Amino acid sequence: MRRAKWVLLVVSCLLVAAVYPATAQTQQLTGYVDGFEAGRVDAKAEIKPSASFVAGLSLGVFYVAYSALADGKLPPLGRVKALGASDEYKRGYLEGYQKEWKSIRTRNALAGWGVWVATVVVVYAIMIGY
Numbered sequence: 001m002r003r004a005k006w007v008l009l010v011v012s013c014l015l016v017a018a019v020y021p022a023t024a025q026t027q028q029l030t031g032y033v034d035g036f037e038a039g040r041v042d043a044k045a046e047i048k049p050s051a052s053f054v055a056g057l058s059l060g061v062f063y064v065a066y067s068a069l070a071d072g073k074l075p076p077l078g079r080v081k082a083l084g085a086s087d088e089y090k091r092g093y094l095e096g097y098q099k100e101w102k103s104i105r106t107r108n109a110l111a112g113w114g115v116w117v118a119t120v121v122v123v124y125a126i127m128i129g130y
Contacts, residue, residue, distance in 0.1 A: 035089035039096025042075065047101060049108040056112025064113050067106040072098030 055063045075097045085093075 031086045031088040032092035035085065035092025035094075036096035037092075038089075039075070039093040039098075040100040042093075043072075043097045043100035044104070046075075047104050049104060052105045052108035053112040056109030057116050058112075060113050060116055064106070064109045067102070067109040070102075072100075072102035072105075074098065 052063075052067065056067075074094065
C-alpha cells in the first residue's frame, strides 16, 4: 500500500510537470494576442483618417508608396510603460498598434489617390469631349 502511494505521487508529479509548461505557453500566447488586439483598438481610436486621405489626394502615388513602405507610428511610450502587463502583452500591443496604424494610413492614402485619379480622368474626358 505504501509503495502504491509513492507510485501515485511520482506519477502525479510527472503529469503536473508535463502539463505546466504547456499552460505557461498558452498564457504567454494569450498575453500577446490580447495585447495585439488592444493595440489595434487603440490605434483605430486615435487615427485621424482624413489626414492620410488629404495627403494621398495631394501627393498621390508618392504618399501611397511612403505609407506602404514606412513603419507604423509607435504609441506614446508612457502608455506602454503604464500598461503594467507582461512583456509579451506589451510586445503584442506595440505590434498591433503599428500594424493597424499603417493599415489605416495606407488605405486612406489609396482612397485619396483614387479620388485624384478619378478627378483627372473625368476632367480629361470633359476636355476631349467624351
